[in-house]
Amino acid sequence: MKKFTLATLGACMLAGSVAAAELNIGVAMSTFDDNFLTVLRTGMEQHAKDADVSLQIEDGKNEVGTQLNQIQNFIASGVDAIIVNPVDTDATVAMSDDAAAAGIPLVYVNRQPINVDMLPDNQAFIASNEVDSGTLQTQEVCRLLGGKGKVLVLMGALTDQAGIQRTKDIHDVIATPECSGMEVVAEETAEWQRTKGNNIMTNWLSSGVEFDAVIANNDEMAIGAIQAMKAVGTDMDRVVVAGIDATQDALQAMKAGDLDVTVFQDAAGQGSGAIDAAIKLARNEDVDQKVWVPFKLVTPANMAEYLKLN
Numbered sequence: 001m002k003k004f005t006l007a008t009l010g011a012c013m014l015a016g017s018v019a020a021a022e023l024n025i026g027v028a029m030s031t032f033d034d035n036f037l038t039v040l041r042t043g044m045e046q047h048a049k050d051a052d053v054s055l056q057i058e059d060g061k062n063e064v065g066t067q068l069n070q071i072q073n074f075i076a077s078g079v080d081a082i083i084v085n086p087v088d089t090d091a092t093v094a095m096s097d098d099a100a101a102a103g104i105p106l107v108y109v110n111r112q113p114i115n116v117d118m119l120p121d122n123q124a125f126i127a128s129n130e131v132d133s134g135t136l137q138t139q140e141v142c143r144l145l146g147g148k149g150k151v152l153v154l155m156g157a158l159t160d161q162a163g164i165q166r167t168k169d170i171h172d173v174i175a176t177p178e179c180s181g182m183e184v185v186a187e188e189t190a191e192w193q194r195t196k197g198n199n200i201m202t203n204w205l206s207s208g209v210e211f212d213a214v215i216a217n218n219d220e221m222a223i224g225a226i227q228a229m230k231a232v233g234t235d236m237d238r239v240v241v242a243g244i245d246a247t248q249d250a251l252q253a254m255k256a257g258d259l260d261v262t263v264f265q266d267a268a269g270q271g272s273g274a275i276d277a278a279i280k281l282a283r284n285e286d287v288d289q290k291v292w293v294p295f296k297l298v299t300p301a302n303m304a305e306y307l308k309l310n
Contacts, residue, residue, distance in 0.1 A: 023080045031059060036265065039271075043270070044275055068094065085109050089112060093113075095113075110162075122240045130161065132294070136295060142174075154215070156218060186204060187283070194227075198220030205229065222241055255303065266293045269293045277291070
């Protein structure tokens with residue numbers, strides 16, 4: 001991993017006199033209206049409390065302009081560091097440029113910025129590697145289907161690197177010899193939302209499309225699809241449903257026999273890692289510029305291990 005040293009001798013002397021209790025960190029979340037991101041935000045709040053750090057958390061309401069204004073306000077108020085869960089990962093160049101111009105450290109969390117390989121020295125990225133998420137998920141679906149079947153795909157937001165990569169993972173796995181009997185018969189973006197996942201699945205069911213599995217880029221969309229299928233009496237034992245995140249709602253759906261596959265994404269681990277990186281950067285200390293928190297496959301066989309984690 002790339003490491004960098006920010007401190008000059010004078011900065012090191014200053015940093016040594018800065019206590020964590022004096023640090024004020026601005027946190028720009030893409031939205032508060034998401035189960036996984038709520039766990040991420042709660043994890044940051046708890047870790048900041050333990051570290052005696054002050055947080056100012058703003059809800060971007062899934063609006064790029066709103067989030068950019070919030071970051072500008074953080075800069076104007078002179079926060080010691082900024083943490084961003086970006087609404088649109090294509091908009092992160094402007095965020096990085098603004099923070100760098102003001103000399104304020106910035107940490108991206110959960111969603112990979114488009115400029116991840118060109119971040120200034122006082123910026124970092126904490127997340128899980130999305131190449132693993134959709135790959136683990138789809139490999140397990142392939143195993144359950146015996147390598148063949150018709151698949152429906154519910155995609156996340158097309159402005160989000162995670163949604164783009166997770167969908168690519170699905171197609172990459174299906175392109176492998178052992179899974180080449182699988183075919184994506186329809187895919188549509190439900191923008192990470194349960195309600196939209198329900199609506200799209202309802203439309204697919206109404207159209208009479210034949211399918212053996214539903215692979216969703218996150219648990220919320222998978223749950224929406226499950227609700228739509230159960231509303232019309234679909235035999236859930238005859239269809240494979242997969243999500244990502246291992247949220248509490250998803251694990252309850254798995255316990256009920258409706259969700260077959262999910263992938264644990266450590267929300268609390270990402271949140272605490274972002275706080276730690278922001279504190280170190282604010283103190284002019286070394287950090288790893290990229291930190292990957294591992295994804296883990298969750299099935300009915302091991303779900304008990306994850307019941308209280310997200």
